[in-house]
Amino acid sequence: MQTPAVDIEGVTHRYGGHVALRDVSLQVPPGMLYGLLGPNGSGKTTLFRILATLMPPSEGRAQVFGLDTTQEPDTVRQRLGAVFQAEALDENLTVRENLRFQASLYGLHGADRRNRVDALLTRLNVADRAGQAVSSLSGGLRRRVDLARGLLHRPDLLLLDEPTSGLDPAARRTFWAAARRLQEAEGTTLLLATHLMDEAARCDRVGILSNGALVTDGAPDALKAELGNETLWLDTESPAALSDRVEAQFGVSTQIVGSTVQVAPSDPPAFLSALYEAVGDRIRSATIRTPTLEDVFMVHAGTVPDSDQERVLAQVTGAQDQD
Structure with missing residues (x-):
């Protein structure tokens, strides 16, 4: 060895x-x-x-x-x-x-x-x-x-x-x-x-x-793969309340990162549609994307390193919003 x-x-x-x-x-x-x-x-x-x-x-x-x-x-x-x-x-x-x-x-x-x-x-x-x-x-x-x-x-x-x-x-x-x-x-x-x-x-x-x-x-790719093929990021005024509601109603685990809730369902687009029907009034914006190393950091550390923070939060909360 x-x-x-x-x-x-x-x-x-x-x-x-x-x-x-x-x-x-x-x-x-x-x-x-x-x-x-x-x-x-x-x-x-x-x-x-x-x-x-x-x-x-x-x-x-x-x-x-x-x-x-x-x-x-x-x-x-x-x-x-x-x-x-x-x-x-x-x-x-x-x-x-x-x-x-x-x-x-x-x-x-x-x-x-x-x-x-x-x-x-x-x-x-x-x-x-x-x-x-x-x-x-x-x-x-x-x-x-x-x-x-x-x-x-x-x-x-x-x-x-x-x-x-x-x-x-x-x-x-x-x-x-x-x-x-x-x-x-x-x-x-x-x-x-x-x-x-x-x-x-x-x-x-x-x-x-x-x-x-x-x-x-x-390995970077392995860490990203742990989050699934695609992840769903939900921006909300009350992340704890939204997280509890999503877990209780849909039986999926969530992760709170700042003002966002991260979810990794098996079919993100279909899940998002059902989610808007159930709790759409609690969601300010939603983003579906392939996991990145920033996502890995946010999930495990609850934030992102200093120089990347504004860019990543912009991506999560508005750059790629889904209706």
């Missing part, structure tokens, strides 16, 4: 009286791109800090390739790299100088250092910028250089904490294309923390964090 790249068991972490993580257990196989999806404050960065050996958990244990992050921090650090929200680059140095300096910290020298730096510059399509100061680069280029920095010592696990924050869509796509190529070429396990749905959808597997708890986990 393969040793998991990440093995977290019963991890809880407190900052004084605030509980940032609540009994989180998780395993990530080697070579996987695993995404932790959650809004700001859900515990993503705290979990990354524990895995990066920057602090021990209040309770539970965390291991990287079988190495305990608290008991064996030095050995763990040799196996992982990190790209955090804030870049770890010196703006006054050139791209190549930044990478040479970082490689020296990892014990790479001479031909080994030169070859590794050159290889990453080429793979990440920044070789033509090697002699430029980092301060002169665009945000997307800086991110690719920072990704190269995190990969210099060939880590088995790379932590990516919202690595595309602040990038435009084109730069984000380029960053992820480069990350995927490196994953395939070197077999690196990628652990991503994000609040962006499209980034989570790129992952092989996704775990949803809400209020410090891991509320669900699985």
Whole structure:
């Protein structure tokens, strides 16, 4: 049996009286791109800090390739790299100088250092910028250089904490294309923390964090399939009352998400017609659609990550209303 790249068991972490993580257990196989999806404050960065050996958990244990992050921090650090929200680059140095300096910290020298730096510059399509100061680069280029920095010592696990924050869509796509190529070429396990749905959808597997708890986990398509082929979203002034009425009269389960009630009947159009006849006066609008990752998050966490919230609520309550 393969040793998991990440093995977290019963991890809880407190900052004084605030509980940032609540009994989180998780395993990530080697070579996987695993995404932790959650809004700001859900515990993503705290979990990354524990895995990066920057602090021990209040309770539970965390291991990287079988190495305990608290008991064996030095050995763990040799196996992982990190790209955090804030870049770890010196703006006054050139791209190549930044990478040479970082490689020296990892014990790479001479031909080994030169070859590794050159290889990453080429793979990440920044070789033509090697002699430029980092301060002169665009945000997307800086991110690719920072990704190269995190990969210099060939880590088995790379932590990516919202690595595309602040990038435009084109730069984000380029960053992820480069990350995927490196994953395939070197077999690196990628652990991503994000609040962006499209980034989570790129992952092989996704775990949803809400209020410090891991509320669900699985492949994106499998998580969507759990909601059915189509789901029905009902916007109402009294979601609790509508939910109770629908469950009592029609015998189907419902989920309250903000001001909406989510239902997954076997025949949504026919069900909606019957529903309007029975309780149409309680429904402000209704939407039928194929489940999305946003829907999965809304069902399990009761909301959506910050940057997607207005867009998703617009979809649910008015963009695709059914009469």
